[in-house]
Amino acid sequence: MTTTLTSDRPAVTRRPIRHGRPLTRVSGLGFGVAMLWFSLLVLIPLTAVVVTATTGGWAGFWEAVTTEQTLAAIELTVGTAFAVTLVNIVIGTMIAWVLVRDRFFGKRILEIIIDIPFALPTIVAGLVLLSLYGPKSPLGIDIANTRQAVFLAFLFVTLPFVVRTVQPVLAELDRDVEEAAMSLGASRITVFRRIILPSLTPAIAAGAALSFARGVSEYGSLVLLSGNLPNQTEVTSVRILSSIENDNLDSAAAVATILLVISFVVLILVDYLQRRLVRRG
Amino acid sequence: MAERALSRNKRGPGAYLVRLLVIVYLFFLVAWPVYLVAKNTFADGMENLNGILEDPDVIHALSLTVQVALIAVVINTVFGVGISMLLVRYDLPGKRWLSALLDLPLSVSPIVVGLSLVLVYGGRTGWFGPTLEDAGIQVIFSTPGIVLATVFVALPLVIREVVPVLEEVGEEQEQAARSLGANALQTFLRITLPSIKWGVIYGVVLSLARSLGEFGAVKVVSGNVLGDTRTATLVVEEKYLNFDKGGAYATAFLLALVAVACIIVVSALRPKEDR
Known part of the structure; x- marks a missing residue:
C-alpha cells in the first residue's frame, strides 16, 4: 500500500534513537549553523510570545485570557x-x-x-x-x-x-x-x-x-x-x-x-x- | 495461494456499506465543493481568468508569491536535508527534543506564527527589529518577513520525508565509500543524495504547495499592501470581500490547480519507489 502524503502522519520510523557517530568538526559547525537558524526562526519568536504574555504578570495574563x-x-x-x-x-x-x-x-x-x-x-x-x-x-x-x-x-x-x-x-x-x-x-x-x-x-x-x-x-x-x-x-x-x-x-x-x-x-x-x-x- | 486471495476478497454487506459511506462523505466534503470552484471560475467562459491576468496588481501578487515560495523551498530543502543527516547519522545533544521541536511548526496556528515573528522582528517594538531597522533591514511589512513566515510554516515537510528514507537506506554504502577514500562531500553527493533523491523530491513538492498557499502567517507579517506585499492568497480574500467574486474564484482556481498538481505529481512518483 502506498500513501501519498506522509507529511500528515507522524514519521513513525524517525523515533528509534540509534547511536550514531560523534560530531566531527565540519558536522559540528553545520549543526551549530542549523541550530542558530532554527532558533532565530522558530525558538526565539515562540519564546517571545510566552515572554510577552507574562510581562504583565500572572494577573495581566489572566485578565487578557478571561x-x-x-x-x-x-x-x-x-x-x-x-x-x-x-x-x-x-x-x-x-x-x-x-x-x-x-x-x-x-x-x-x-x-x-x-x-x-x-x-x-x-x-x-x-x-x-x-x-x-x-x-x-x-x-x-x-x-x-x-x-x-x-x-x-x-x-x-x-x-x-x-x-x-x-x-x-x-x-x-x-x-x-x-x-x-x-x-x-x-x-x-x-x-x-x-x-x-x-x-x-x-x-x-x-x-x-x-x-x-x-x-x-x-x-x-x-x-x-x-x-x-x-x-x-x-x-x-x-x-x-x-x-x-x-x-x-x-x-x-x-x-x-x-x-x-x-x-x-x-x-x-x-x-x-x-x-x-x-x-x- | 489462489484460495487465500479469494477468501481475502470476500466481503460482507458491511464492507460495501462502509465503502459507500466513505465515498459519499468525501464527495460532499471535498470533491463537489472543489469542483464548484472550477465551475464558478468558468461560469462566464474565460472572462474571470482573463480579468485577473490583466490586472497588474494581481500579476504582481502572483509573481511575489512564486518568488517567496521558491526562496522558502530552497532554504527549507538545504536546512531540511542537513538537519535530517545530522539527526540520523550523528550523536546529537537532546536529539529526542530536537526531533519533536522540529515538528512544532505543523501544529502552531499561522496567526501565532505571524505574531511571534512580529514580536521579535517588528520594526518598533520587536526584540531585534529596531536594531535591524537601524542597519537598514526592514523585516516585518516587507518581503523578508513574508519569506520568514513561509519558511516557518513549511519547515518540517522536507525533514519528515527525508528522515525515514535515510534510516531505511542505512550507512553501509557511505562507510564503504569513505573506506575507499571518498571525502565527506563526495560521499554525500555520490552515495547519500542519490539514495534519498525521492524523499527529497516529495519534500520539495509538498513544501512548494504549502509555501504557495500560506495565508494567515503572511497576512500578519506582510501588511497586505496592494501591488507591494500582497500575495496571491491575500488577493483571494480581498477580492471576495470586495464583491469581486469572479476574481476571487479565478485566483483561488489558479492556487487550487497548483496544489492539486503537486499532489498528483507526488502520488504518481511515489508508488514506483515504494514497490
Missing part, C-alpha cells in the same frame, strides 16, 4: 475541534480501512481527494466550502456565518490526519491472525473489535491528537466562511488577529500562549504514542 469574548472564542474552538476529532476517529478509520482493504475502480482518486485539504491553501478551502454550503448553494444549504460553518471547516482541514496515521499501520497488520480467528468462528465484528482495533489504537490516538491540534489552530478557512461574529462564530486565532490589529500585542500573546500550550501538549502526546507504535512494530 474576557468574555476570548473565553467564548476558546470554548468554541476547543469544543468544535474536539467534536470534529471524534468524527475523524470514526470516519478516518473507515477511510483508512477502505483505502487499505477494499479494492474498486477509482480508489486512486480517493487517495488524491484525501490529500487535497492538506495541499489546498486554507483561504481557498474556505471559498471551496462556501460554494457548496454558502448563500448560492446548489443544495440549498446555507450555513455561512453559523457555528456549523466552523464545524464544517474543521472537518475539511483535519480530514487527512487520522487517515494517514492509521493507513500505514493497517497495511502492516498480519492478516493471518484475522483469518485464524475467523476460521475459529469469530464474526467480522468480533475480529475487528478484538484483533484489528487494539493494534490500531495508538495510531488512531496519534492521528486524533494531530487532528485536534490542527483544528484548534485553524484560521484561513474560516475567514470567508464563518463571518467571525464575536461570541458566536469567532475562533481563537481570529481573536488573536484582532488584538494584533488593534496593536494590543500583550493580550494577543496571552491568548496565543494558550494555543501554544495546546500544541505543545499534543506534540508530547504524539511523541509518546509513536514510541508505543514503534515498540509494537
Whole structure:
C-alpha cells in the first residue's frame, strides 16, 4: 500500500534513537549553523510570545485570557475541534480501512481527494466550502456565518490526519491472525473489535491528537466562511488577529500562549504514542 | 495461494456499506465543493481568468508569491536535508527534543506564527527589529518577513520525508565509500543524495504547495499592501470581500490547480519507489 502524503502522519520510523557517530568538526559547525537558524526562526519568536504574555504578570495574563469574548472564542474552538476529532476517529478509520482493504475502480482518486485539504491553501478551502454550503448553494444549504460553518471547516482541514496515521499501520497488520480467528468462528465484528482495533489504537490516538491540534489552530478557512461574529462564530486565532490589529500585542500573546500550550501538549502526546507504535512494530 | 486471495476478497454487506459511506462523505466534503470552484471560475467562459491576468496588481501578487515560495523551498530543502543527516547519522545533544521541536511548526496556528515573528522582528517594538531597522533591514511589512513566515510554516515537510528514507537506506554504502577514500562531500553527493533523491523530491513538492498557499502567517507579517506585499492568497480574500467574486474564484482556481498538481505529481512518483 502506498500513501501519498506522509507529511500528515507522524514519521513513525524517525523515533528509534540509534547511536550514531560523534560530531566531527565540519558536522559540528553545520549543526551549530542549523541550530542558530532554527532558533532565530522558530525558538526565539515562540519564546517571545510566552515572554510577552507574562510581562504583565500572572494577573495581566489572566485578565487578557478571561474576557468574555476570548473565553467564548476558546470554548468554541476547543469544543468544535474536539467534536470534529471524534468524527475523524470514526470516519478516518473507515477511510483508512477502505483505502487499505477494499479494492474498486477509482480508489486512486480517493487517495488524491484525501490529500487535497492538506495541499489546498486554507483561504481557498474556505471559498471551496462556501460554494457548496454558502448563500448560492446548489443544495440549498446555507450555513455561512453559523457555528456549523466552523464545524464544517474543521472537518475539511483535519480530514487527512487520522487517515494517514492509521493507513500505514493497517497495511502492516498480519492478516493471518484475522483469518485464524475467523476460521475459529469469530464474526467480522468480533475480529475487528478484538484483533484489528487494539493494534490500531495508538495510531488512531496519534492521528486524533494531530487532528485536534490542527483544528484548534485553524484560521484561513474560516475567514470567508464563518463571518467571525464575536461570541458566536469567532475562533481563537481570529481573536488573536484582532488584538494584533488593534496593536494590543500583550493580550494577543496571552491568548496565543494558550494555543501554544495546546500544541505543545499534543506534540508530547504524539511523541509518546509513536514510541508505543514503534515498540509494537 | 489462489484460495487465500479469494477468501481475502470476500466481503460482507458491511464492507460495501462502509465503502459507500466513505465515498459519499468525501464527495460532499471535498470533491463537489472543489469542483464548484472550477465551475464558478468558468461560469462566464474565460472572462474571470482573463480579468485577473490583466490586472497588474494581481500579476504582481502572483509573481511575489512564486518568488517567496521558491526562496522558502530552497532554504527549507538545504536546512531540511542537513538537519535530517545530522539527526540520523550523528550523536546529537537532546536529539529526542530536537526531533519533536522540529515538528512544532505543523501544529502552531499561522496567526501565532505571524505574531511571534512580529514580536521579535517588528520594526518598533520587536526584540531585534529596531536594531535591524537601524542597519537598514526592514523585516516585518516587507518581503523578508513574508519569506520568514513561509519558511516557518513549511519547515518540517522536507525533514519528515527525508528522515525515514535515510534510516531505511542505512550507512553501509557511505562507510564503504569513505573506506575507499571518498571525502565527506563526495560521499554525500555520490552515495547519500542519490539514495534519498525521492524523499527529497516529495519534500520539495509538498513544501512548494504549502509555501504557495500560506495565508494567515503572511497576512500578519506582510501588511497586505496592494501591488507591494500582497500575495496571491491575500488577493483571494480581498477580492471576495470586495464583491469581486469572479476574481476571487479565478485566483483561488489558479492556487487550487497548483496544489492539486503537486499532489498528483507526488502520488504518481511515489508508488514506483515504494514497490
